[in-house]
Amino acid sequence: MNRRYSMLSIAAVVAVAGILFASTYSQTQMTATRMSLATQDSDLIQQIRDMGGLQLQMPSAFAQIPLDQVDTMASQGRHVVDVKLTAQSVDLPIMGGGKYHAMTFSGQVPAPTVRVTQGDIIRMTLTVPSTEPTPHGNDMHASQMSAVPNFGAVKPGESKTFAYIAEVPGTFKYHCSGVNVAAMDQHVLSGMYGLTIVDPLNGYNPLLVEKTKVENGQVALDKQRVSADAKEFVLEYNQLYLTADGSYDQTAMFLHNTTQTVVNGFAFGYVPNADINKLVKGDPNQNIFVAQPWNSADLKQYQSHPLFVDTGVHYRIFVENQGNMPLFFHIVGEIIDRVTQGNRVQAQGTETWLVGGSQGAIMDIVFDNPGAYVAVNHDYAAIFTGAATVFVAGDPFKLGYGPGDMPNPSDAVPPLGLNSIPQKEVVHCLCTDDRAAEIANEIGG
Numbered sequence: 001m002n003r004r005y006s007m008l009s010i011a012a013v014v015a016v017a018g019i020l021f022a023s024t025y026s027q028t029q030m031t032a033t034r035m036s037l038a039t040q041d042s043d044l045i046q047q048i049r050d051m052g053g054l055q056l057q058m059p060s061a062f063a064q065i066p067l068d069q070v071d072t073m074a075s076q077g078r079h080v081v082d083v084k085l086t087a088q089s090v091d092l093p094i095m096g097g098g099k100y101h102a103m104t105f106s107g108q109v110p111a112p113t114v115r116v117t118q119g120d121i122i123r124m125t126l127t128v129p130s131t132e133p134t135p136h137g138n139d140m141h142a143s144q145m146s147a148v149p150n151f152g153a154v155k156p157g158e159s160k161t162f163a164y165i166a167e168v169p170g171t172f173k174y175h176c177s178g179v180n181v182a183a184m185d186q187h188v189l190s191g192m193y194g195l196t197i198v199d200p201l202n203g204y205n206p207l208l209v210e211k212t213k214v215e216n217g218q219v220a221l222d223k224q225r226v227s228a229d230a231k232e233f234v235l236e237y238n239q240l241y242l243t244a245d246g247s248y249d250q251t252a253m254f255l256h257n258t259t260q261t262v263v264n265g266f267a268f269g270y271v272p273n274a275d276i277n278k279l280v281k282g283d284p285n286q287n288i289f290v291a292q293p294w295n296s297a298d299l300k301q302y303q304s305h306p307l308f309v310d311t312g313v314h315y316r317i318f319v320e321n322q323g324n325m326p327l328f329f330h331i332v333g334e335i336i337d338r339v340t341q342g343n344r345v346q347a348q349g350t351e352t353w354l355v356g357g358s359q360g361a362i363m364d365i366v367f368d369n370p371g372a373y374v375a376v377n378h379d380y381a382a383i384f385t386g387a388a389t390v391f392v393a394g395d396p397f398k399l400g401y402g403p404g405d406m407p408n409p410s411d412a413v414p415p416l417g418l419n420s421i422p423q424k425e426v427v428h429c430l431c432t433d434d435r436a437a438e439i440a441n442e443i444g445g
């Protein structure tokens, strides 16, 4: 095939693609230029060159909404959720003392959890203050739109807005796209990641749990139906790759040589703190769990805190793997009653569920018996570098608290959704003091 013929073939494919797109998408959904097959060859090639190549032949977006149409669509019945994020580079503490150079959305790691219902319009604005040392971007996995130009770099002193319909239910990460992809690894692994929960339009399905009972002297199935309404948690897994001075270490990342494994930004952030040790053991230094990394009084919002759960209650845990190592999600002493991805059940009654990088899943569970249960990444390297989260079910230590009495860390509790049961919260976040004060204000703490 000579070069001229090859170019013509490409031109023909482009032209056909343009016509196909034009017939498939409405005018507002695409900006591709139609091209006629009858165009003179040389003109056609020149046109393609003038347009900058194949890229401009792509529809600008599937489900992307021109910003000037959002209000009209809202008046027609779509619900609009505004997401406003500010890029902020800041030093934050790490387990073991010291700080690392974090990059954040809005002063917290992970970024604020976005919660919408399937069919809602998300209108996202990212602002990069002029004080930022680098541009940033935001790639939202809940969207279905062309990365170019939506996820491109926003320069210091500028902001960018895009809008789309959240068409698919499930959990979806969002993350900084770096400087047009360059340094994206540094920005994400330094803290610029968050979660979007898209609730199914018709709500979640009731949970069916299979038990057994003895009937007339024989073991029989005892199928139990649990309401879709649940208390909820968010657990986002990631890794830190750091040099001794707390800078991002790309060489370590390439080698998968993890410095710490973090859950919602913390290594071992959800283990009993000194106050709880004192309650349980009568001694702040005696721990029911060996790791005790976040206890100093000056750590304020960083102090570790277990997740308190009630027995016999439906819990829905939104799990997202934000990092680049596999997550073998497992709760020691429990069986995961149901795993859902999108709005499709993937497993029922499973011991462990593999969540790959940039993948999420919804874990439904009912804790049957009082006790301590530790959710881990069942990769031993991950467990011992931070991926251990203590659930305390019921009142195993006979301290006298009842169901719902004990508050939970605010960063592990998502905004309320369609089938949420509210729960008490206490300020807990890997965040700036300003952001902690805002969260305290939001939750009335």
Ligand SMILES: [Cu+2]
Binding pocket: 087, 103, 135, 136, 137, 176, 177, 178, 187, 192
């Ligand atoms: Cu960034």
